[in-house]
Amino acid sequence: MSSTPLPAAIGALIRPPALTLLQIAVAASTGPDGEVDAETLALMARQVEEGLLDPLSPAEAWPALAEGLMAAAPSRMLRVLRACGALGRLLPELEALFGVPQSADDPPSVDLGEHVLRCVDEAARQQAPLAVRCALLLCQVGKADSPPEHLPFHYRHMERGLPRIQAIAGRLGLPADCVDLAVLALHELERVHRATEMRAGSLVAMLERVDAFARPGRFNDLLAVCACDYRAYPGRATRSYPKAGLLQRAAQACAGLGEADITSDALREARALAVAEALGSARWGD
Incomplete structure (x- = not known):
């Protein structure tokens, strides 16, 4: 699957708020070939590991999650969140289903x-x-x-x-x-x-x-x-x-x-x- 460029998202990741990270995942769920490139994913994963999501209340994350769920390919948002470790922080109950x-x-x-x-x-x-x-x-x-x-x-x-x-x-x-x-x-x-x-x-x-x-x-x-x-x-x-x-x-x-x-x-x-x-x-x- 070809990658859809996300230059604005990559630029924002220099020091992004937690909601920006979620919006990058949401962007992947829109359009026919949305995908986040490996470099951006690696940066997102590092930021999640460093605690970027810690100050974010789950209720603040819901509007972005709902937006991605209502997009054309919700699974792409969820895959991006899972790849960077955010899914396990926001929805550990869903993360636990993989491999079952x-x-x-x-x-x-x-x-x-x-x-x-x-x-x-x-x-x-x-x-x-x-x-x-x-x-x-x-x-x-x-x-x-x-x-x-x-x-x-x-x-x-x-x-x-x-x-x-x-x-x-x-x-x-x-x-x-x-x-x-x-x-x-x-x-x-x-x-x-x-x-x-x-x-x-x-x-x-x-x-x-x-x-x-x-x-x-x-x-x-x-x-x-x-x-x-x-x-x-x-x-x-x-x-x-x-x-x-x-x-x-x-x-x-x-x-x-x-x-x-x-x-x-x-x-x-x-x-x-x-x-x-x-x-x-x-x-x-x-």
Whole structure:
């Protein structure tokens, strides 16, 4: 990949503030071939090592991180931050994911940190909002220290991930919608991946759990997170994500049922029957 010249950035690095260093990383995420040259990276790494970022509060770093996340290639910003050591200072929970295996199809496992980078780039290709990109950045952080005997699987990572997402949100001052979607994705991403049309009752329970009927916008953002995660795996970049369509059809089948003056149990049964009919499933509950 050819380097995009960054002469102003190099000049600023003679004695730059911490935010200038972050803006150099952000600049790498814009344009088709953005890259920071080796000399500048080495200087940035030396300055990080010497404590350039120490006076910077994480909340001061968030606007630059958000700008890079919303750029055309967010992974380039994150790679630059990682190469100079800044990622480990600002987001050690994300840095810890690199080198951790995650189960996949072919190959049978992938590097989890690299997978997250592919996720945010896929979100950029889909022109997803900031909350979706932030959720993809954070929802895997509970997997960094999964017991090695279980790898590449990550049991109970949600319990480890929740306090880490909350800690990151507190440090950076993340917007409430970003935190909300990241926590929702932490709990529901893998469940959405396992959704099946032959379990209408389970689909209804999921729709109710994620508040799909009252908050359809957030529901669609969750499906966008899941679709980006799915397509970030090798060989899936151009594939459709059928689970999104499945859950959207299930939600549409239930439209209007919530207006009936009936008990919650009766409403859930009515929704399950509606979903079973819409999906052609004989197993409407479980």
